[in-house]
Amino acid sequence: MEIALVGIGKIAVDQHVPAIAASDEWSLAATVSRQGAVEGVTGYTNFDQMLAERPDIRVVSLCVPPGPRFDYAVAALRAGRHVMLEKPPGATLAECYQLEALARENRVALFATWHSREAAGVAQAKEWLIGKRLRRLSVTWREDVHRWHPGQAWIWEPAGMGVFDPGINALSIVTEILPDPIHLTSADLDIPSNCQTPIGARLNFYHPHGAEVTADFDWRQTGDQIWTIDVETDQGTLSLLNGGATVVIDGQQIDMAGTNTLSGEYPRLYRRMAELVRQGGVDVDLSPMIHVTDALALGRRTVVDPFFD
């Protein structure tokens, strides 16, 4: 299947282009980008022109930032194209619901991707949790913003989400593996005095069986970088380490070799997109974004030291 990739920035070059190249289901037929390009692939700067000139390209993958993404998605869906969205699926929740409705109206596939859900250990953690009684789940997502997001001024602007940009990845895993729904009860947000979004956030969630569910997101971590989810149940403990890539059950690291027929988060996303296109399916789970929006809306804000890139 031919696909067009829109927004040739870091995430497209690092993840999307190699995943498409390695796939035997997909062929990169065009790119749309103001500055970026992929060697050997027809490049457009105008999205509407690409849609008009290339009716043969039935699928569009959007890697532009959440701000402008809505207009691209609407144009593609109205033009009858199947659409794949980088995370988060939009800047506002309201627009995401509109995209979902528009996809159903136009009978095309729409996939709001959460790449961390495809990390090697997530499926196994989800399966392990079935039938166990949760006592505690704690997320620790602590990284150095200077190292991972240099020069990205937009993360500090209102729609940029701040530390929830990585934090939403953790919440996409939590909402995938937990059998029961949770909701925010309180949040504390640390906002640098010269920014609009948090550099640190501590979240508490309600769990229907009374388990203690918390998340600690921080961008001020120096030294070891931590992307861990620790789970305690009535029948043992499980930890997801390295953003979901590694599983430790009752202290024993599990060998993940051979558990997935396809290796890598993005290759698995593109395989799922191929399934959705064949079925005309809509896969839009907004729960990670609902929790982040609830936390940004309801969090108690404390002003902290200014941030300098």
Added chain:
Amino acid sequence: MEIALVGIGKIAVDQHVPAIAASDEWSLAATVSRQGAVEGVTGYTNFDQMLAERPDIRVVSLCVPPGPRFDYAVAALRAGRHVMLEKPPGATLAECYQLEALARENRVALFATWHSREAAGVAQAKEWLIGKRLRRLSVTWREDVHRWHPGQAWIWEPAGMGVFDPGINALSIVTEILPDPIHLTSADLDIPSNCQTPIGARLNFYHPHGAEVTADFDWRQTGDQIWTIDVETDQGTLSLLNGGATVVIDGQQIDMAGTNTLSGEYPRLYRRMAELVRQGGVDVDLSPMIHVTDALALGRRTVVDPFFD
């Protein structure tokens, strides 16, 4: 039908109790409140006790603040009772989705009320807009917080919503009368230096046909109090004044006498609840709350003068 009223505060005494008393469909069988009571009606202080002792009361109306409301609603739904919720239906969006799922699971009625949608002119405004092309819609909701919310410290705390507490009423009307979905594109929030929630907010919305949709909410209004929605279309103008009670079309005030068989917002809410109980229906439209949550999450915050009650 017998009904129990939970949370006997100002809104219950001013609106719910008289609406139930005036109805020939409802009978107030019990109240649950720590301090409040209604003369001649059995009063409970413990909600679980009321549920256990009064299986004959099949319907519960919750007027407690959004913070503790979730636990009451869960207890009532799990006990097989039909539930009516004051606005907003919860503190977080995630919990509202859970209540909706729980009502469907337990096959009982759930009504997330928006009383302003029952204002006398709203149905007429909605009908008038059908088939017209919207050019502009502007909300002006400016009131004096000292006059309408004296001593309500909770409105300045994270879940209290600040000026969106009245503002969500305007958005409940806008989302009711507009035929097309909108979503927030930007918001500016004025936050008093000693508070967590806004005293003023200016919102801009995307409209699918390019109409200019804005809202101006302010709690610092002295003198005339304004609750107006002005609409401009290709076929004339309409204004909803006094919070939706009055309709002016092309400069002419419309006589609303006789357009509604039942007078008053709350009597109409209770009539609708009676219908839902008979049908086992779920009426939960979260769109007003989605817009407020989006605005609180994405709004650009500016610190303004401290607020003193």
